[in-house]
Amino acid sequence: MSTALVTGASRGIGRAIAERLAERYEIIAVARAAKALEEVARHIEKSGGRCRTIVLDVSDHAAVAKALASLEVDVLVNNAGVGIIKPLVELGVDEWRQQMSVNLDGMFYVTRALLPGMIARGSGHIVNIGSLAGRNPFVGGACYSATKHAVIGFSESLMLEVRDAGVRVTVIMPGSVDTEFGGHTAGGASWKLTPGDVAEGVWYAINQPERALVSRVEMRPARVARG
Numbered sequence: 001m002s003t004a005l006v007t008g009a010s011r012g013i014g015r016a017i018a019e020r021l022a023e024r025y026e027i028i029a030v031a032r033a034a035k036a037l038e039e040v041a042r043h044i045e046k047s048g049g050r051c052r053t054i055v056l057d058v059s060d061h062a063a064v065a066k067a068l069a070s071l072e073v074d075v076l077v078n079n080a081g082v083g084i085i086k087p088l089v090e091l092g093v094d095e096w097r098q099q100m101s102v103n104l105d106g107m108f109y110v111t112r113a114l115l116p117g118m119i120a121r122g123s124g125h126i127v128n129i130g131s132l133a134g135r136n137p138f139v140g141g142a143c144y145s146a147t148k149h150a151v152i153g154f155s156e157s158l159m160l161e162v163r164d165a166g167v168r169v170t171v172i173m174p175g176s177v178d179t180e181f182g183g184h185t186a187g188g189a190s191w192k193l194t195p196g197d198v199a200e201g202v203w204y205a206i207n208q209p210e211r212a213l214v215s216r217v218e219m220r221p222a223r224v225a226r227g
C-alpha cells in the first residue's frame with residue numbers, strides 16, 4: 001500500500017486530508033498533540049484505513065531528520081501552519097519566528113528529509129498547503145502573508161526542479177476555511193470552505209493522469225455573504 005505523510009494532521013485541514021487520503025494510502029499523521037493524533041488514527045482505522053502517528057514539532061530540524069530518516073513516503077502533504085494575525089507593531093519577535101519556523105522552516109525540513117527517497121525511486125508527490133494570502137495581502141497579515149508568498153515560491157521552484165525526476169509538486173491555496181486557525185472557533189462560519197473541501201482539492205491534484213501535473217490550485221468560498 002502506498003504511504004501518505006500529512007503534517008498538522010491533529011485537527012482542521014490536515015485531519016481532513018489524512019482522512020480523505022486514507023481511502024487509498026496508509027497514513028502517517030504528524031503533529032505535536034499526541035492524544036489528538038491517536039484519535040485521528042482511531043477514526044481512520046475504524047473506517048477501514050491504516051494510520052501511524054508521529055509526535056513531532058516540524059520546526060525542530062534535528063527531531064524531523066531523526067523521525068523521518070527511514071521513511072518511504074509516496075505523498076507528502078506539508079500542511080502544518082500557524083497564523084498570528086495582528087498589526088506588525090504588536091507582533092512579537094517570538095510570534096514572527098514561530099510563523100517563519102513552522103510555515104517555512106518546517107516545510108523545508110520535512111521536504112528535505114523525504115525528497116531524496118522520492119527522487120531515488122523516481123516517483124512521489126509533494127503537496128504544500130499555501131494560502132490565497134500568498135497572493136493577496138491583507139491588514140494584519142504582514143508576517144503570515146509573507147510566509148505564504150514564500151510557500152508559493154518554494155513550491156513552484158521545486159516543482160520545476162524535480163518534475164523530470166518523476167516527483168510532482170503542487171501548492172494548494174485556500175481562502176477562508178472553517179477551522180480553529182488564527183484563534184477562530186471551528187463550526188462558526190457556514191460561508192467558509194470546510195476542511196473537507198480542501199482535502200478534495202488535494203485528492204484532485206494527486207489523481208491526475210501520468211502526463212498531467214497540477215502545480216497550483218486556488219480555492220475560495222463560492223459566496224462571501226455573511227449575513
Ligand code: NJP
Pocket residue numbers: 007008009010011012013014030031032033034036056057058059079080081082083102129130131132133173174175176177178179180181182
Ligand atoms: O489550522 P489549525 P488549519 N509542528 O490551527 C499543526 C493553511 N490555511 O487546519 O502540533 C507540527 O486548525 C497543528 O497541530 P499541533 C494554514 O496556513 C488555513 O486551518 O498538534 N505541527 C494542527 O494540526 C495551514 O498551513 C486557512 O498543534 C504543527 C495544524 O498545524 C493549514 O492551512 C486558510 C506545528 C494547524 O491546525 C492548516 O490550517 C488558508 C508544529 N510546530 C490556509 N504547529 C484557514 N483555516 O482559513 C502547528 O488560506 N502544527
